[in-house]
Amino acid sequence: MESVVSVFxxxxxxxxxxxxxxxxxxPENAKRTTVESDIIIGMLDTGIWPESRSFDDSGYSPPPSKWKGTCETSKNFTCNNKIIGAKHYRSNGQELVGGDIPSPRDSEGHGSHTSSTAAGRVVSKASLFNLGLGRARGGVPSARIAVYKICWSDGCYDADILAAFDDAIADGVDIISLSVGGSFPLNYFEDSIAIGAFHSMKNGILTSNAAGNSGPAAASITNFSPWSLSVAASVIDRKFVTNVQLGNNKVYEGVSVNTFQLxxxxxxxxxxGDVPNEAAGFDSSESRYCVYDSLDKTKVNGTIVVCDELxxxxxxxxxxxxxxxxxxxxYKDYAFSFPLSASxxxxxxxxxxxxxxxxxxxPTATIQKSTEVIDKGAPYVVSFSSRGPNPIxxxxLKPDISAPGVDIVAAWSEATTVTGEEGDTRVVPYNIISGTSMACPHATGAAAYVKSFNPSWSPAAIKSALMTTATLVSPKTNADAEFAYGSGQINPIKAATPGLLYDITEAEFVSFLCGQGYNTTTLRLVTSDNTTSCTKSNNATVWDLNYPSFTVSATSGQVTRIFHRTVTNVGNPISTYKATIIASPHQLSIxxxxxxxxxxxxxxxxxFTVTVTAKIPKTIISGALIWDDGVFRVRSPIVAHSYA
Structure with missing residues (x-):
């Protein structure tokens, strides 16, 4: 059919x-706008647990008038003035398994966790059995949540993702949060998430995406479209450790989120390796790793068993x-939960x-309950967070930014357990988990906060504000530098007043795509605009896309690139910005x-123009351009690399 963009x-x-x-x-007492409660965040995830204290609507007014969505109510699910809309999607017709609930109700926990991180209201004394005890809150606690349940115990399907994007756009959400991704990179218009994010951008809605959990391999990022915000996961200064004490009184420190008390x-x-299930045909080469059914129950029952693998x-x-x-x-830079006492x-x-x-x-041993310690090296990007460079x-530069994604306390579904594993009986209202899935809603909340102060800003403008005000992350603790953390760690307060913006219109993205080899026919289908055309004058190079970062790549040798950029003044009406360059003169001339x-x-x-001459390294070299008027510092990373 002529109207088909692509088939996959x-x-x-x-x-x-x-x-x-x-x-x-x-902080909790950060300056807020009176219209924060009019911000609507569209959460595309596993649904939500509406009874959680994080989603209580006490004191909320009815939904804002711009809301056009609906709530899919049933005998086990209703919305309120906090959760103002909810739908579920299951287009493939396959039978639900694993305790999945055919409604927007969350049976996995993931969607409740991400939703409360982005926009959960303030809840006192939240914890996982007193671990991480404190006040849980979202980035925009008074904002509204619209739920689009696209994920189930067997995954999240492309057709459902696209349908949810369409509904969220039509319903009137302000920001879309999507902590979902593939296992390998796809071209922009063969990727349902990139297609959906393009449509949301076209309609003035920023999509916040998790970078992926396939790090630290190079080019492992799978959500990298230039019109969406790609978020890496960093650690905070809190770490959970679990001590093991042997019968000889020697103590060894491990990592886990262990709530069991022996x-x-x-x-x-x-x-x-000493207790294989020989009756089932296993030997020590398998039981040493504690693979499924490999342990002799008679010899293991009532013991603590040591395995040679996580x-x-x-x-x-x-x-x-x-x-x-x-x-x-x-890697030991994040902690898992297990269905039994573990370290x-x-x-x-x-x-x-x-x-x-x-x-x-x-030999004997005991495992102690986890304790919290200070991680003095924070922030740094966690090992599992997917890395750049951009594979397409x-x-x-991708990822764009980093945000906390390790050992995060947030709401959970009481239709599952702490781990969701068979044999785990712990049902909890709050849980501690890690992933770029947890980093993404932090960036979503930050974007919504910026939007509440600047309701007319475009998705690219909000993204620029977050990137150019990000807190610097030390390359000493991040060997992959900008390929790990992008522009740095989110700083919502500074992002609300960034000084200057690198804005990008839909037409400029189209011009970029023309320069990437997409033809007029394809782009007209994507944009739904028959005037879209890839002419000679509308065929921009990648270096002319008005992106808030600068990147040069080549296989080897010395290369020069010229970047054209335009900034918009949103700081002081009368102001003079001076350029400051940070770079190693022997490798990078700017x-x-x-x-x-x-x-x-x-x-x-x-x-202005930026001319970058780089002696291409084996990995990555970086510098920065800072525009400074004495009040605002607008920073953009400059990266050169040889990844091919």
């Missing part, structure tokens, strides 16, 4: 899984273990523990013309 399989996407707002410098009682300690704990739990210790060389230690401590088992007649358009921008009114636009 109805693929399946995956979910990318309190102190965080204070950590980014956004009350310092010691239990027999066994090594998984796992979900279900095998040990099924075998009747009291607890499990897991050891390997994996995850490094290989050095793991080897010592196994030696203790092998040299002790009756190498000269647009010239700006003119070096001074003098504004005489608000809304005035001035243009």
């Amino acid at each position: 399989p109805n693929g399946r996407r995956q979910l990318f899984t309190t102190r965080s707002w204070d950590f980014v410098g956004f 009350k310092d009682t010691s239990y027999p300690l066994v090594y998984g 796992n979900d704990g279900t095998t040990a739990n099924d075998a009747g273990a009291i607890g499990t210790l897991m050891q390997d060389g994996g 995850y230690v490094g290989t050095q401590d793991g080897t010592t523990i196994i030696n203790y088992i092998n040299t002790t007649r009756k 358009t190498a000269d647009i 010239q700006v013309k003119p070096t001074i921008l003098s504004f005489k009114s608000l809304g005035q636009k001035l243009s």
Whole structure:
């Protein structure tokens, strides 16, 4: 059919899984607008648990008049003046499994967690069994939430994602939050999320996307369209550790979110490789890793079992273990929950523990409840957060920004348990989980906060404000530099008054796409505008897209690129900005013309060029351009890399 933009399989996407707002410098008493309660955030996720205290509507007025959506009510779900709309999507017709509920009600927990992080109201004494105890709140606590349930226990399907985008746009949401993504990169118009985000941008709505959980591999980011906000996950200065005490009184520190209390009682300690389920055909080469059904239940029941690999704990739990210790060389910068008492230690401590088992007649151990410690290195981007560079358009920096995404306390569904694993009986109103899924709603909340002060700003303007005011993250703790954190960590208060904006219109995105090789026919289908045309004059290079960052790529050698940019004054009516360049002169030469921008009114636009000459490295080199008028510092990263 002529109206078809592109055809691709109805693929399946995956979910990318309190102190965080204070950590980014956004306190509860931050200045608020009187129209914050008119902001509507569209959450495309697993639904919501409406009874959570985070979504109580006490004191709320009816929904704003701009709201055009509906609530899909049923015997087990109703909306209120906080959750003003809700729908669920299941177009493939496949039977629901795993306890899924055919309504907007959340049976996974993920959607409730992201919704409360973005816009949950203030809740005192929120915690997971007193871990992370504090006041839970969203970035915009008085904003409204519209729920679009697109994800189920078997994933999130493209057809449902696109349908939800269409509905959210028609319903009148202000920001769309989507903590969902694929496993590999797709071209812009073969990607349902990029297509949906383009339509939302066209209608004045910014889409906030999780970068993905496939890091730290290079170019692992899967949500990277230039019209959406791509969010990486960083740690906050709180970390959960779980100590293990052996029968010889030696204590070893591991990581986990462990709510179980063994009350310092010691239990027999066994090594998984010594207790294989031989009756089922397993040997030590498998049981050492505690793979499914590989442990002998007779020998493991009532013990703490040591495994040579991080796992979900279900095998040990099924075998009747009291607890499990897991050891390997994996990253320890975030903590998992398990269905039984557990701790995850490094290989050095793991080897010592196994030696203790092998040299002790009756080895014993106990696992203590998790405690909170200060992570002095924060913020830094967590290992699992997907990295740049942009795998489709190498000269647009991705991710755009980072936000807290590790060990986040937020609302949870009481239709599931802490882990959702079989054998876990802990039903809780608040849970602690990690992922770029958790970072995304932090950026969503920040974007909504900026929108509440600047309701007429375009999606690109809001994105620019967040990027150019971001807090710098140290490259010393982030070896991948901007490929890990983009412009830096969100700073909502500064973003509300950024000074200057790099704005981008739909027409400019179309011109960029023409320059990327998309033809007139395809773009007219995407834009629904028959005047769209890829002419010679409407065929921009990637370096001319008015993006708030600058990127140069080449396979090797020295390369020069010229960038054309235009900034809009939203600071002081009369102001003079001077350009400051930060760069290593031996690797990166940056010239700006003119070096001074003098504004005489608000809304005035001035243009400049940036010429970047780079000796392309094996990985990445970076610098920055800062426009400074003495009040506002508008910072843009400049990156050169050789990724091909």
